[in-house]
Amino acid sequence: MVSRKKIIREILEKYRVIWSLRLAGSLMGWDQETYMPPKGVTERSIAGSNLAVLRHQLILKPDFVELVEKASRKRSLNDVERGIVRVLKRAIDQARKIPPEHIAEFSKTTTLALEYWKKAKAEDNYDIFKPYLAKIVELSRKTAEYLGYKKHPLDALLDLYEEGLTTDDVDSMFSRLEPGLKRVYDKIMAEHPVPEKHPLEQTKYNVESMKKLNRKALDVLGYPWDRARLDVSAHPFTIGIGINDVRITTRYEGFDFKRSLLGTIHEFGHALYELGVDQRFIATPIAGGVSLGVHESQSRFWENQIGRSKPFVTAFYPHMKRYLVFLRNYTPEDVYLYFNTVRPSLIRTEADEVTYNFHIMLRYKLEKMLIEGSLSVDELPEVWNQEMERLLGVRPRNYSEGVLQDIHWSMGSIGYFPTYSIGTLLSAQIMRRIKQDIPNVEEDISRLRFRRIQRWLRENIHRYGSMYPPKELVRKALGTDLDPEVYVSYLEEKYLSR
Amino acid sequence: MVSRKKIIREILEKYRVIWSLRLAGSLMGWDQETYMPPKGVTERSIAGSNLAVLRHQLILKPDFVELVEKASRKRSLNDVERGIVRVLKRAIDQARKIPPEHIAEFSKTTTLALEYWKKAKAEDNYDIFKPYLAKIVELSRKTAEYLGYKKHPLDALLDLYEEGLTTDDVDSMFSRLEPGLKRVYDKIMAEHPVPEKHPLEQTKYNVESMKKLNRKALDVLGYPWDRARLDVSAHPFTIGIGINDVRITTRYEGFDFKRSLLGTIHEFGHALYELGVDQRFIATPIAGGVSLGVHESQSRFWENQIGRSKPFVTAFYPHMKRYLVFLRNYTPEDVYLYFNTVRPSLIRTEADEVTYNFHIMLRYKLEKMLIEGSLSVDELPEVWNQEMERLLGVRPRNYSEGVLQDIHWSMGSIGYFPTYSIGTLLSAQIMRRIKQDIPNVEEDISRLRFRRIQRWLRENIHRYGSMYPPKELVRKALGTDLDPEVYVSYLEEKYLSR
Numbered sequence: 001m002v003s004r005k006k007i008i009r010e011i012l013e014k015y016r017v018i019w020s021l022r023l024a025g026s027l028m029g030w031d032q033e034t035y036m037p038p039k040g041v042t043e044r045s046i047a048g049s050n051l052a053v054l055r056h057q058l059i060l061k062p063d064f065v066e067l068v069e070k071a072s073r074k075r076s077l078n079d080v081e082r083g084i085v086r087v088l089k090r091a092i093d094q095a096r097k098i099p100p101e102h103i104a105e106f107s108k109t110t111t112l113a114l115e116y117w118k119k120a121k122a123e124d125n126y127d128i129f130k131p132y133l134a135k136i137v138e139l140s141r142k143t144a145e146y147l148g149y150k151k152h153p154l155d156a157l158l159d160l161y162e163e164g165l166t167t168d169d170v171d172s173m174f175s176r177l178e179p180g181l182k183r184v185y186d187k188i189m190a191e192h193p194v195p196e197k198h199p200l201e202q203t204k205y206n207v208e209s210m211k212k213l214n215r216k217a218l219d220v221l222g223y224p225w226d227r228a229r230l231d232v233s234a235h236p237f238t239i240g241i242g243i244n245d246v247r248i249t250t251r252y253e254g255f256d257f258k259r260s261l262l263g264t265i266h267e268f269g270h271a272l273y274e275l276g277v278d279q280r281f282i283a284t285p286i287a288g289g290v291s292l293g294v295h296e297s298q299s300r301f302w303e304n305q306i307g308r309s310k311p312f313v314t315a316f317y318p319h320m321k322r323y324l325v326f327l328r329n330y331t332p333e334d335v336y337l338y339f340n341t342v343r344p345s346l347i348r349t350e351a352d353e354v355t356y357n358f359h360i361m362l363r364y365k366l367e368k369m370l371i372e373g374s375l376s377v378d379e380l381p382e383v384w385n386q387e388m389e390r391l392l393g394v395r396p397r398n399y400s401e402g403v404l405q406d407i408h409w410s411m412g413s414i415g416y417f418p419t420y421s422i423g424t425l426l427s428a429q430i431m432r433r434i435k436q437d438i439p440n441v442e443e444d445i446s447r448l449r450f451r452r453i454q455r456w457l458r459e460n461i462h463r464y465g466s467m468y469p470p471k472e473l474v475r476k477a478l479g480t481d482l483d484p485e486v487y488v489s490y491l492e493e494k495y496l497s498r
Numbered sequence: 499m500v501s502r503k504k505i506i507r508e509i510l511e512k513y514r515v516i517w518s519l520r521l522a523g524s525l526m527g528w529d530q531e532t533y534m535p536p537k538g539v540t541e542r543s544i545a546g547s548n549l550a551v552l553r554h555q556l557i558l559k560p561d562f563v564e565l566v567e568k569a570s571r572k573r574s575l576n577d578v579e580r581g582i583v584r585v586l587k588r589a590i591d592q593a594r595k596i597p598p599e600h601i602a603e604f605s606k607t608t609t610l611a612l613e614y615w616k617k618a619k620a621e622d623n624y625d626i627f628k629p630y631l632a633k634i635v636e637l638s639r640k641t642a643e644y645l646g647y648k649k650h651p652l653d654a655l656l657d658l659y660e661e662g663l664t665t666d667d668v669d670s671m672f673s674r675l676e677p678g679l680k681r682v683y684d685k686i687m688a689e690h691p692v693p694e695k696h697p698l699e700q701t702k703y704n705v706e707s708m709k710k711l712n713r714k715a716l717d718v719l720g721y722p723w724d725r726a727r728l729d730v731s732a733h734p735f736t737i738g739i740g741i742n743d744v745r746i747t748t749r750y751e752g753f754d755f756k757r758s759l760l761g762t763i764h765e766f767g768h769a770l771y772e773l774g775v776d777q778r779f780i781a782t783p784i785a786g787g788v789s790l791g792v793h794e795s796q797s798r799f800w801e802n803q804i805g806r807s808k809p810f811v812t813a814f815y816p817h818m819k820r821y822l823v824f825l826r827n828y829t830p831e832d833v834y835l836y837f838n839t840v841r842p843s844l845i846r847t848e849a850d851e852v853t854y855n856f857h858i859m860l861r862y863k864l865e866k867m868l869i870e871g872s873l874s875v876d877e878l879p880e881v882w883n884q885e886m887e888r889l890l891g892v893r894p895r896n897y898s899e900g901v902l903q904d905i906h907w908s909m910g911s912i913g914y915f916p917t918y919s920i921g922t923l924l925s926a927q928i929m930r931r932i933k934q935d936i937p938n939v940e941e942d943i944s945r946l947r948f949r950r951i952q953r954w955l956r957e958n959i960h961r962y963g964s965m966y967p968p969k970e971l972v973r974k975a976l977g978t979d980l981d982p983e984v985y986v987s988y989l990e991e992k993y994l995s996r
Binding site for chain 1: 517541549552
């Protein structure tokens, strides 16, 4: 009988080629959003889809599959080995079920769709994007059929982003969240009528100064520049090209500086997760964050729990004032209020901590309907607008403020949005747990010292990479499951006692 | 019998995966030299070598090899098909002959050699590099044995960079070039004694202004920014990621601005070649420049025949003065002289049009002796210095000015240097031919209008990609073979009638 160790070693050796293709694919994706000349897109999409097919073939190579199956039958696997086998079995299972032609078609479609979404958004013309969205919905439904599901076709897609997540989970999460959220939101609206716009939202900044401020923020947070980058892209994102090559992007719209700053801090949270994975996991299947929900818990933690907190805003205020001279006319308290203005907004990425989850509920509801076929892409913009009115009482005046605002569907990511809520809710639970585990942690934040917090995150979450499935990791780290009530309490405490 | 068209179509379909891996590899190489965080290098090199092995395996896959062989037996191939088959047969042949273990050993040796070459150069200590150079010579000789050759082992290596090139070709080229070059050089030295340093060589520039000037130069030359990029790297290079995604780099040393400007124009020439390949060749084996010599003819054409010409310097002078204010103290004529100062120099990359080829002759002579075993790495530095004295009358005072100056041998590139001379000589022949074909072409240059010149280059050279082997392409484009006398006449006319 071949030893457990030998099998795992062989698996990892063969996997290294697949990992190499993933690394190349990640770099190609990063480059496409940052530096690729626009006309490079055709060749890029040919290469992207060919390499995706190649990866697919390598994952399904009989000798590889057999090794993974052999390993999965071993009883004595340790946690790392079990993680490796679990992740690979999932990948093999998915690859087996989805035909390569479907993957190639999907990849080619989304590469084009992304370009046409950009064009459609720039010209505020939904019709430019509509046929590509229709195609993506159709292909995604096919994906769900290929993957199989017990109850709802969206279940199959949810699982792609958040292992084990079902529409039942999401429905339950939102049904537990909505009443509390609505209660808090209504109270805030009643207690604190907010101005239509905070003056700082309209204040223009100098882009070069803002770039320096973002770099300063990353310095203060301890971003390791020798292992990481910050660049500019239309839609901010984080990508782990390797454990020691993680890249975030931000954008500079020229006004409303919190969007660029908090966006950068948000991506920093994602990056820190990828950077914190155990170095021994390099080139293995578990060398990266386990799921989008857990990932978002990290970005939201730094953006909301740290970045929008009073101790952070107060302590970081002098740096902000140094780079953005107009802040001389504002106190730290003003900036704190500006960072935490609650009001109904049209754009998800500009939404505050209270209204944000309403935006996700809307998207989840619509993509569920799109996938089950109870809503067409023709009806979509109007239903979007109706839902906005129902949930937040506001109505988009154009497509860019409505259905065209997000990049996700154009990239073929249907079933992705709920992970934003999962992460947002988890981030409050993580902070609650950190406050229990680290004495006087607020003092750390007031002194802009993040070492103890980062060590907690690394020890309890980051270092494991994808070793444990998300629900298990959450239970391990927090001693409890996802709990929407904690988030509602957090909002009540922050917004109703001030 | 399977039709010719069907076989070619099948070949191209299979090749697309190899092409995709090449695209990924090119992007990874570009990124490593421009934006990769330094600590990303370990994971990058694991991925790079894994993907290189994968490509090697795909090229040698029996069904692919069989298809190519089948196609090569067809009599009725058109020029494009013949080109595709020729390039693939070469790739298969090389991949077959060199054992993977040899490639791995070579790659490991050069990775180390590069590091020790850097150290040796920094410390001016040849002994640090010597054992690695000895190993590289030994392994290169082995490569030659694996590949096979008729007359001289260096023939096998020359062919890697310039298809069909032999030591007989290079010996003949240099023996025809040397007397004329020596005559011109001696005359110039007698007629125009030059100062040790031109004052502009020491003049410092503002890097931001220089960046703007380089962009302006590329604007003027018609660089298609929607299909191409300019970035910064330690060693300037051009890389064709696709026909519609070509990237050049330059560097900013902060002084002697012609190095950055002419370097940028040089890389522009390389880029224009890649950008001009027939769009129908996308994702095929012939979608790129055919050889290093022909490539260098394009970079040298723009750097020397255009960039160092009087009409260009005169016409571009106002732009230079706008960005580099110190040029107010210099006339266009001053700048022209600064761009064309001839003097014996020790460093190849700083050499002028007249002395440049002496540097190549020296390197070629020595690498030929090293490979045939008539010169040892122990004797190398002294023989280098003797040759410098013989050819240019100057003697390096240390290793860094002598045998340690170039990166090439440390990277295992033996047989590469002659392509620099081939390109330099061809560039003068191309200009002569363009002057015959395009009436009043000098007026175009004086007006900074390059459309007719670019069309000529595209029609006669670029569009063919690697369709024809280099010698055939040259004959087709120029109606003649490589002719060193043309270069000598060019120098005589430029430097002796002024």
